[in-house]
Amino acid sequence: MKKLKRSERLVELTQYLLSRPHSLIPLTTFAERYQSAKSSISEDLAIIKEVFQEEGIGELQTMAGAAGGVRFMPKVPVAQSLAFIESICRELEQPDRILPGGYMYMSDILGEPRTVNEIGRTFATLFAEIEADAVMTVETKGIPLAYATASYLNLPVIIVRRDHSAVEGSAVSINYVSGSAKRMHTMSLGRRALREQSRVLIVDDFMRAGGTIQGMKDLLAEFRAQVAGVGVFVESGDVEEHLVTDYVSLARIQDIDTKSKVACVTPGNYFTAADSSAVSQQRGGVLS
Amino acid sequence: MKKLKRSERLVELTQYLLSRPHSLIPLTTFAERYQSAKSSISEDLAIIKEVFQEEGIGELQTMAGAAGGVRFMPKVPVAQSLAFIESICRELEQPDRILPGGYMYMSDILGEPRTVNEIGRTFATLFAEIEADAVMTVETKGIPLAYATASYLNLPVIIVRRDHSAVEGSAVSINYVSGSAKRMHTMSLGRRALREQSRVLIVDDFMRAGGTIQGMKDLLAEFRAQVAGVGVFVESGDVEEHLVTDYVSLARIQDIDTKSKVACVTPGNYFTAADSSAVSQQRGGVLS
Numbered sequence: 001m002k003k004l005k006r007s008e009r010l011v012e013l014t015q016y017l018l019s020r021p022h023s024l025i026p027l028t029t030f031a032e033r034y035q036s037a038k039s040s041i042s043e044d045l046a047i048i049k050e051v052f053q054e055e056g057i058g059e060l061q062t063m064a065g066a067a068g069g070v071r072f073m074p075k076v077p078v079a080q081s082l083a084f085i086e087s088i089c090r091e092l093e094q095p096d097r098i099l100p101g102g103y104m105y106m107s108d109i110l111g112e113p114r115t116v117n118e119i120g121r122t123f124a125t126l127f128a129e130i131e132a133d134a135v136m137t138v139e140t141k142g143i144p145l146a147y148a149t150a151s152y153l154n155l156p157v158i159i160v161r162r163d164h165s166a167v168e169g170s171a172v173s174i175n176y177v178s179g180s181a182k183r184m185h186t187m188s189l190g191r192r193a194l195r196e197q198s199r200v201l202i203v204d205d206f207m208r209a210g211g212t213i214q215g216m217k218d219l220l221a222e223f224r225a226q227v228a229g230v231g232v233f234v235e236s237g238d239v240e241e242h243l244v245t246d247y248v249s250l251a252r253i254q255d256i257d258t259k260s261k262v263a264c265v266t267p268g269n270y271f272t273a274a275d276s277s278a279v280s281q282q283r284g285g286v287l288s
Numbered sequence: 289m290k291k292l293k294r295s296e297r298l299v300e301l302t303q304y305l306l307s308r309p310h311s312l313i314p315l316t317t318f319a320e321r322y323q324s325a326k327s328s329i330s331e332d333l334a335i336i337k338e339v340f341q342e343e344g345i346g347e348l349q350t351m352a353g354a355a356g357g358v359r360f361m362p363k364v365p366v367a368q369s370l371a372f373i374e375s376i377c378r379e380l381e382q383p384d385r386i387l388p389g390g391y392m393y394m395s396d397i398l399g400e401p402r403t404v405n406e407i408g409r410t411f412a413t414l415f416a417e418i419e420a421d422a423v424m425t426v427e428t429k430g431i432p433l434a435y436a437t438a439s440y441l442n443l444p445v446i447i448v449r450r451d452h453s454a455v456e457g458s459a460v461s462i463n464y465v466s467g468s469a470k471r472m473h474t475m476s477l478g479r480r481a482l483r484e485q486s487r488v489l490i491v492d493d494f495m496r497a498g499g500t501i502q503g504m505k506d507l508l509a510e511f512r513a514q515v516a517g518v519g520v521f522v523e524s525g526d527v528e529e530h531l532v533t534d535y536v537s538l539a540r541i542q543d544i545d546t547k548s549k550v551a552c553v554t555p556g557n558y559f560t561a562a563d564s565s566a567v568s569q570q571r572g573g574v575l576s
Contacts, residue, residue: 001343002342004339006295007294007295007298007335008335008338008339010295010298010299010302011298011299011302011335011336011339011340012339012343014298014299014302014303015302015306015339015340015343015345018303018306047295047296047299048299050296051292051296051299051300051303052299052303054290055289055300055303057303099455099457103455104455105455105456105457105478105480106455107447107455107456107478107481108444108480108481111444111445111446111447111481112444112445113435113438113439113442113443113444113445114439114442116435117439139427139428140427140428140431140447140449140453141447141455143428143431143432144431144432144435144445147401147404147432147435147436148435150401151401151402151405154401154402155401156396156399156400156401157399157400157401157432158399159395159399159428159429161428165428167387167391167392167393167394167395168393168395169387169393190393190395192393192396193395193396193399
């Protein structure tokens with residue numbers, strides 16, 4: 001790369017860091033890349049750090065010493081996430097979203113990459129410190145959220161299948177009961193998809209009683225892997241008993257009346273249960 | 289927002305543009321946002337434009353006049369895409385990827401968000417000028433690629449289901465025959481997922497004879513929508529007759545020998561068929 005001026009270096013550094021979240025980059029990498037003194041790079045990084053913090057883009061962590069360098073951690077301020085989720089709640093309350101059986105139409109919202117990325121950024125903030133090795137979800141609708149989250153956390157994604165597909169090779173299957181409908185289902189994961197002892201963040205779009213999440217937890221146990229955290233986009237409040245209790249939700253459907261087409265959706269326990277040990281434990285003290 | 293210095297403005301502008309690809313942003317937006325003269329903003333943008341071009345990040349298009357502004361088009365140079373795809377081809381040729389029936393294990397590669405984003409950036413380059421209204425894929429493995437592509441093109445994603453899920457509302461279903469196995473399948477799409485007359489970019493992870501792609505095309509016809517382009521990540525060369533001919537592939541499995549565990553994978557027609565009218569038409573003259 002040709003030698004850059006400071007103004008050019010700032011542009012290049014900004015895009016370089018944004019495209020490599022949660023990666024420790026030694027200062028020497030930049031010094032060589034831009035043919036500049038480390039002291040100049042440090043000054044550049046100080047400017048970027050301040051803008052990223054002021055604008056709610058994230059933290060730029062600098063580590064001194066031989067193994068040192070800089071790491072960009074995408075983090076969105078809770079107030080900004082809350083404003084975003086509040087607007088989604090209003091969208092979800094539109095009467096024409098209410099489907100037979102008390103289901104809610106969300107495909108359009110989850111079809112907008114910018115919305116999906118913002119949800120991923122919120123999960124990545126929340127789970128920034130849990131040191132997960134991978135993000136897991138079950139097909140289909142959780143997949144975009146899992147990728148958005150994993151992209152900001154720089155982690156691989158593992159997709160659990162509802163059937164056993166030929167292109168996974170040998171697989172481990174488990175049966176699980178969906179809590180609300182009490183029906184038996186199967187989910188499977190390719191043997192080579194997950195290393196033993198991995199710490200896994202589970203992400204899904206929707207949770208009612210938590211049967212599907214519990215199924216993923218059971219599957220992780222088969223792989224001797226651990227649950228590092230559970231994040232769901234929307235939870236249903238229409239539940240007598242939760243199969244899973246240690247989760248973080250971004251929104252909560254308090255009530256759906258299919259006759260009058262009235263729904264009430266509020267921010268989830270990430271925003272409301274600030275004292276809940278389950279939430280604060282999962283979010284690793286981001287809010288504190 | 290407080291008044292920023294030029295150095296800070298460059299950082300903020302860079303991240304602002306990167307997170308809003310394919311969006312026309314009036315200069316007044318920046319002038320107000322940063323409390324700066326339009327002439328200063330123009331100078332900033334000239335610096336960013338040059339760095340983005342030099343580094344293969346994309347084009348910064350500036351439109352003059354009352355309806356003018358600036359638009360960031362992510363574009364990766366073909367040589368850089370080719371180097372990336374060549375390395376993927378080498379990975380795909382690893383003997384332990386060959387599964388019974390001549391299938392190839394790709395879940396780990398498609399599980400890496402950075403790889404998926406790079407594929408998305410390549411498709412977004414290729415289909416930058418086709419003026420699509422949405423990106424469509426069928427569950428499951430094409431989903432991450434569709435979102436990555438759509439994210440860079442600033443388009444919504446439409447996911448076709450292999451079953452008819454209760455949470456889509458009323459849906460249109462079609463039957464299709466997978467070309468290689470000659471088996472009958474069903475795919476469906478919620479009625480409200482797609483507006484009539486939409487121009488749709490189809491993206492998928494794998495194509496053999498093209499039965500699944502043809503199914504999506506048939507589904508689009510049911511919605512009176514048009515196919516704006518077809519991009520597949522990997523195509524199989526083991527095909528007697530293609531059901532679909534107007535597509536662009538990034539990689540091509542030339543041969544798999546399940547006994548000797550030898551596979552040969554090469555770059556797809558995006559790189560090799562520079563004269564093919566199908567490809568050059570689809571890519572809208574990006575290479576020219």
